[in-house]
Amino acid sequence: MSAETRQDDPxxxxxxxxxxxxxxxxxxxxxxxxxxxxxxxxxxxxxxxALEQWPTTGVPDNPTAWLMTTAKRRGIDHFRRADNLRRKLAELEGSSRGEEAQMPDLDSQVDHIDDDVLRLIFLSCHPSLTPESRAALTLRLVGGLSTNEIARAFLTSEATMGQRISRAKKTLSSSHAEFELPTGPERAARLDDVMAVIYLIFNEGYTATAGDGWTRPDLAAEATRLARMLAMLAPDEPEVLGLQALLELQGSRISARIDEHGAPVLLDDQDRTRWDQLMIRRGLAALDRAESLAASGTPIGTYFLQASIAAQHALAPRAEDTDWHRIARLYDVLADAAPGPVVEVNRAVAHARAFGPEAGLAVLAGVDAAALGDSPLVPSVRGDLLERSGLHQQASEAFTDAAVLTRNEAERAVLRRRAAVNLERT
Structure with a gap:
């Protein structure tokens, strides 16, 4: 960010x-x-x-260091008013002397395991919280999602989600949860929740549920960074490696998912030379490592299977080279391992590409769309399969239904355009 930009828009x-x-x-x-x-x-x-002062004083050279210093000062003020003044004040002032000198380096990559963000994720996935609260709190504290965005992900109201997040923070405070990376059985018990949260953060970055932008690359990149750190922490867990592989492979497409005007570009139309080859190599290497562990008898799971599907796209130089028959078989396995409406919708797409749109529509007919709430996923996929079947009037109606449901402006524009194109073909 240039000095001029900082000054003009604090x-x-x-x-x-x-x-x-x-x-x-x-x-x-x-x-x-x-x-x-x-x-x-x-x-x-x-x-x-910062919102109050920077418009008057200007943006500091290191905004994050300013925020940290201000937060620490307010923390010191808080503890001065508390009964445990001496102990807490000594802790905070002692850490300030070491930490403030490091603050200018916050923008650098931190690849070692002892990372505050990873600690924060494990803390947010503390067993004293319900699974829903764990994910919601981590998305708020780590992912930086708004309460409304998290509410959308959980198909609940913003007020309900706000109360859930507030209660979760209070529960952690009252239970005196330790801010340390857990070890042994406790770490293993929390791994599933941690992986689920990282995946939720990535998904919000890969396809934003609301707003003007089709993607939120900052969230996807942060989730991928966390998945890499988690793989360092648990290098012999195939599912952790599968999660890293999945995020690397899918994340490699982020820059190709929008055009120069910010409009969405669907998978078949993407310029594959824009896919990040380093991320693809990292993803395939993590998947190979997971496969080696699986060959020795270590169980695999859904992240490994999804990564195996993503690898088929990454290995295809052109869209028409994609092995859709293999992808369809992998989705059949995934549907048995982790049945659910989202998997079935994706399985319908795979079967349509492998065996024809009628086969996909047959799979889609069995999906419980109500289980997805007001998601546009089912009508948008139905529109695509009807379009491929040549049923343009019905396709236009399905795309119109999907456009009404979505809260993402970029997605709405695509759906409306596809609805109009199909209407013209009737």
Missing amino acids: TQAVHAAWRADGARLVGALTRMTRDVELAADLAQDALVA
């Missing part, structure tokens, strides 16, 4: 700093205060202070 600078380092800020504050609820409040207070 509000944008505040939000950019928060998007880039909000999770690390909350993680570092949690480590210092040992209280995730207080850490989140201090981080928010610093954010509000």
Whole structure:
């Protein structure tokens, strides 16, 4: 961000700093205060202070360091008012001397396991919380999603989700949950929840549920970074490696998923020379490692299977070279291992490409669309399969239905355009 941009738009600078380092800020504050609820409040207070002050004083050279310093000062003020003044004040001031000197380096990559963000994820997946609260809290603290976005992901109201997140923070504080990476059986028990949360964050980045943009690359990149760290933490877990492989392979397409105007580009139309080859190599290497472990008898799971599907796309130089028969077989296995409406919709697409649109429509007919709430997934896929069948009037109606349901403006524009094209063909 240039100095001119920072000066002209301080509000944008505040939000950019928060998007880039909000999770690390909350993680570092949690480590210092040992209280995730207080850490989140201090981080928010610093954010509000920046919104109030930067338009007048200008954007500092290191916005994240400014936010951290401000949050720490407010933390010190908080503990001065508390009964445990001496112990907590010594802890916070002692950490400040070491941490503030490191703050200019927050923008650098942190590849080692002892990362505050990863600690924060394991803390958010504490067994004292329900599975829904674990995912919601991590998406809020680590992913930086708004309460409304998280509510959309869980098909609930914003007010309900806000209460759930607030209760989760209070539960962690009252249970005195340790801000340390768990070990042994406790780590294994939390792995599934941690992987699920990372995958949810990635999915929101890969295809945003709401807003103007088709993707949120910052969220997808952060989820991929966390998956890499988790694979370092558990290098002999095929599912962890499968998750890394899946995110690397799917994430390699991010830049090709929109055109120069920001409009969505569907998979068949993407310029595959824009796919990130380094991420593809990383993904295939992680998948190979997982396959080696599976060959020795270690169980595999759904992330491994999804990564195997993503690998088929990555290995095809052109869209027409894709082995859809193999993808359809993999989706059949995945449907047996983890049945659900989303898997069935994707299985319908695979069967349509492998065996013809009528085969896909037959699979789609068995999907319980009500289980997906107001998601546009089923009508949008139905529209695609009807279009491939030459049933343009019905395809136009399906795309129109999907356009009404979506809350993503870029997706709505694509669906409306496809509806209009099919209407013209009737």
